[in-house]
Amino acid sequence: MTVTYVIEGSEVTGLERFWQVIGEAVNGPSGYFGRNLDAFADCLSRGMGTPDDGDFVIDWRNHALSARALGHEETARRLRQQIGRAHPTNRPALQRALDEAPAGRGPTLFDRLVQIVEERTTPGTLRLN
Template identity: 70%
Template sequence: MTVTYVIDGSGITGLDGFWAAMGEAVNGPGGYFGRNLDSFADCLRGGFGTPADGSFVIEWRDHARSARALGHEETARRLEGLLTRAHPTHRAHVERELAEARAGRGPTLFDVLVGIIREEAGPEALRLA
């Protein structure tokens, strides 16, 4: 039997809101399901509230509103935070991504999150509604 986790995208106003919505969808109020891109990917692989056999679907309702909230502006905000602690060998890469996000180009956080879900849980595990 496939379990469906519903994310209400209308309440997502930024990345922190996504982490909270995803955590609550899977593990109830105050639930955890990642607080950064790497831990989110780990959670999607299993053992953090989803069925061990991977039989789950994430239904992301009002995803268009989430896509706007997780757009280039929020992407730039995240990259600004990363830049302050980036390793010197990685700093130029983060600066390039930041410049692209500020210019409204390149992948957004929404794009990255969708990609992680499809890569880690499978393309059929995400329903955009």
């Protein structure tokens, strides 16, 4: 039986709120399902609350609202946080991304989250409504 996890896009107001919304959708109140992109990918791959057989759907309702909240502005904010604590060899790539984000160019956090779900789950798992 397929389990459906609902993300209400209007509740996603930034990346920190996304972690709360996805955690609660999968694992209930105060649930955890990652607090960074790597942990999110791991949770999708390791059944951290999802069925062991991988038979689940993420129904991201009003996803356009989340796409705006996790757009270039939020992406730039996150990159600014990361760059200071990044390994020196990673800083040039982060800086290039940071140079692009405020101008509305390059992938957004929303794009990256969608990409992670698509890479780590079976086709059709993510439903953008």
